[in-house]
Amino acid sequence: MAHPTDEQIIEELGLRRDRRRSIYDHPNLIRLASVTVFLLLWEFFGRKTDPILFTYPTAVAEAFGKLIVSGELIKQLAVSLSALAVGFLASLALGVALGLVLGMSRTVEAFCEPVINALYATPQVALTPLLMVWLGLGFSVKVVVVFLFAFFPILINTASGAKNVSAAMVEVARAYLAPPAQILFKVICPAALPFIMAGVRIAIGRALVGMIVAELFTAITGLGAMLSLYGNIFETAKMFVVIVVLAVLGVGLIRATQWLERRLATWKETERAVS
Amino acid sequence: MALNTLEQQALAELDLPLTRPFRLVDHLGAVRAASIIVVIALWEIFGRQVNPLFLSYPSAIGRAFLQIVVTNEFQRSALGSLHVFAVGLSVALVLGIAIGLLMGRYRLAEYLLDPYVYALDATPRVALIPLLLLWFGLGNSSKIAIVFLSGLFPVLMNTFSGVRTVSAQLVEVGRAYGAGEGKLFTKVILPATLPFIMAGIRLAVGRALIGIITAEMFTAVTGMGALLVRYSSALATDKFFVPVILLALLGVILSNIVEKLQKHLAPWKETERAL
Numbered sequence: 001m002a003h004p005t006d007e008q009i010i011e012e013l014g015l016r017r018d019r020r021r022s023i024y025d026h027p028n029l030i031r032l033a034s035v036t037v038f039l040l041l042w043e044f045f046g047r048k049t050d051p052i053l054f055t056y057p058t059a060v061a062e063a064f065g066k067l068i069v070s071g072e073l074i075k076q077l078a079v080s081l082s083a084l085a086v087g088f089l090a091s092l093a094l095g096v097a098l099g100l101v102l103g104m105s106r107t108v109e110a111f112c113e114p115v116i117n118a119l120y121a122t123p124q125v126a127l128t129p130l131l132m133v134w135l136g137l138g139f140s141v142k143v144v145v146v147f148l149f150a151f152f153p154i155l156i157n158t159a160s161g162a163k164n165v166s167a168a169m170v171e172v173a174r175a176y177l178a179p180p181a182q183i184l185f186k187v188i189c190p191a192a193l194p195f196i197m198a199g200v201r202i203a204i205g206r207a208l209v210g211m212i213v214a215e216l217f218t219a220i221t222g223l224g225a226m227l228s229l230y231g232n233i234f235e236t237a238k239m240f241v242v243i244v245v246l247a248v249l250g251v252g253l254i255r256a257t258q259w260l261e262r263r264l265a266t267w268k269e270t271e272r273a274v275s
Numbered sequence: 276m277a278l279n280t281l282e283q284q285a286l287a288e289l290d291l292p293l294t295r296p297f298r299l300v301d302h303l304g305a306v307r308a309a310s311i312i313v314v315i316a317l318w319e320i321f322g323r324q325v326n327p328l329f330l331s332y333p334s335a336i337g338r339a340f341l342q343i344v345v346t347n348e349f350q351r352s353a354l355g356s357l358h359v360f361a362v363g364l365s366v367a368l369v370l371g372i373a374i375g376l377l378m379g380r381y382r383l384a385e386y387l388l389d390p391y392v393y394a395l396d397a398t399p400r401v402a403l404i405p406l407l408l409l410w411f412g413l414g415n416s417s418k419i420a421i422v423f424l425s426g427l428f429p430v431l432m433n434t435f436s437g438v439r440t441v442s443a444q445l446v447e448v449g450r451a452y453g454a455g456e457g458k459l460f461t462k463v464i465l466p467a468t469l470p471f472i473m474a475g476i477r478l479a480v481g482r483a484l485i486g487i488i489t490a491e492m493f494t495a496v497t498g499m500g501a502l503l504v505r506y507s508s509a510l511a512t513d514k515f516f517v518p519v520i521l522l523a524l525l526g527v528i529l530s531n532i533v534e535k536l537q538k539h540l541a542p543w544k545e546t547e548r549a550l
Contacts, residue, residue, distance in 0.1 A: 023383075024382050024383075024386075027382070027385075027386045030383070030386035030387060031386050031387075031389065031390050034386070034387045034388075034390060035390050038391075053409060053410060106300050106303060107299040107300055107303070107306055110303040110304075110306040110307050110310070111306050111307070111309070111310040112310070113307060113310070114307055114310050114311045114314070115310065115314055118523070121523045121524075121526055121527045122519060122520075122522070122523040122526075123484055123485050123488055123522050123523065123526060125485055125488050125489050125492065126488050126492075126500075126503055126518070126519045126522055127519065128492070129492065129503050129504050129506075129507035129508070129515070130507055130512070130515055132507070133328075133329065133507055133510065133512075134329060205399075208399050209399045209400075209401055209485075212399050212401045212402050213401050213489060216401065216404065216405070216493065217492070217493070224402075227402060227405045227406075228405055230405075231405030231406065231408065231409055234409070236406075236409065239405065239406055239409075240406075242402070243398065243402050243403065243406065246398060246399055246402045247394060247397055247398035247399075247402075250397040250398060250399055251394075251397040254397065
């Protein structure tokens with residue numbers, strides 16, 4: 001006798017064919033409803049409050065349009081982004097270079113470790129006032145603050161990546177008489193890359209914070225300066241525009257590094273040295 | 276490793292040196308100590324030659340430390356900062372754990388709240404400082420709000436992902452033995468999530484410290500951050516370094532306490548998520 005098929009069993013037992021529908025099948029609908037209700041409530045109650053202290057979504061949209069048309073937002077965004085880019089690239093170059101050196105020589109690591117730990121433990125924001133005394137209020141102070149915020153995560157991650165390169169791989173390269181430069185660029189760098197990218201992901205968020213902090217305190221140019229300025233003249237709607245732009249920038253930068261991490265460092269699951 | 280007689284004979288015949296040659300790698304502790312001494316000595320020598328308005332040196336900082344630590348003003352500032360820090364962080368911990376548990380356990384809560392949680396988590400919190408000052412004024416409440424916002428998200432996100440990774444088996448066994456929702460929370464989910472929560476608290480402590488310094492520097496009225504701004508504006512560089520060093524120490528001590536607590540309270544899992 002033939003075995004009954006699944007269909008026949010379901011038929012015989014009188015089971016329901018379709019799963020009962022549930023609101024959880026459409027999480028995005030719940031999210032959409034949540035955001036819509038929130039925006040409507042904000043619009044409704046926001047209109048009733050004092051515009052000096054609070055604002056509402058349509059006013060923010062209107063302010064956004066104005067700031068775009070006047071070109072101010074784009075101009076300050078460009079200033080901020082250039083400081084961010086210069087500071088971040090400098091910290092990337094120096095962090096990776098020094099990190100590789102620290103990862104490869106235990107003596108150098110022991111020598112630099114106390115200094116690095118002390119500087120890393122110091123909240124970098126606390127150094128901003130001194131940096132302003134040293135470097136003034138211009139572009140250079142922003143670059144240095146961004147650099148300081150981003151440098152340590154990259155350095156520490158690179159060093160631990162270079163330290164964790166499988167000893168077997170390095171030995172094979174040595175056995176095939178690879179010169180030190182090749183061992184560095186063909187073995188250690190690729191093996192440390194996933195670690196470096198993890199450091200970059202942490203560093204980019206911190207670099208953004210550094211940029212904002214520096215601009216808030218110097219308060220002359222950039223998005224942080226706009227925040228500070230509009231806060232002082234009670235233009236709350238324009239402040240919200242800047243905050244939203246910064247939030248989008250934050251999400252965008254982190255997403256971009258995550259994407260880059262997946263593209264560049266696909267071999268994350270390598271064997272690890274058991275040293 | 277003990278050698279047998281044959282091996283010892285062979286060694287004697289080959290006339291190999293029995294002691295290892297001196298290598299720096301074998302004396303890393305000494306290298307570290309040397310590093311600290313060299314850095315402090317160099318700082319002292321060069322610092323003395325630089326104009327004291329711009330850079331100070333260790334012995335001057337030591338003198339300034341003894342001078343201002345005993346003053347009423349300094350003690351009041353430090354206690355004020357600690358008070359704000361403690362209040363803001365406690366509220367952040369309680370709410371962060373509560374919301375994280377809710378979002379992790381109930382999908383409705385997750386879908387309703389996650390748009391805001393992700394958006395706010397990605398927004399650099401420092402960007403909200405001018406807005407919060409506008410709403411809460413220059414006093415303690417705005418600082419508490421900033422510490423709260425800085426500390427909330429690391430705890431919330433870690434608790435949330437901790438609950439999501441609780442093994443379904445554990446929950447099912449709990450259910451099978453007739454545990455109600457309350458019992459499941461206190462006996463299964465909370466203990467399983469605790470390592471994640473503690474990792475979140477460690478991140479939160481650091482973030483909250485940065486939050487309070489930034490807020491106090493920006494309002495520049497009371498607290499350690501205000502002292503930083505005051506000393507740097509007065510170009511009293513030796514005094515400036517005193518709060519910087521104390522803040523670094525505070526960060527290290529707090530993070531060590533949480534780490535100890537983590538080992539004591541949640542010794543059953545070594546995982547930690549840095550978000």
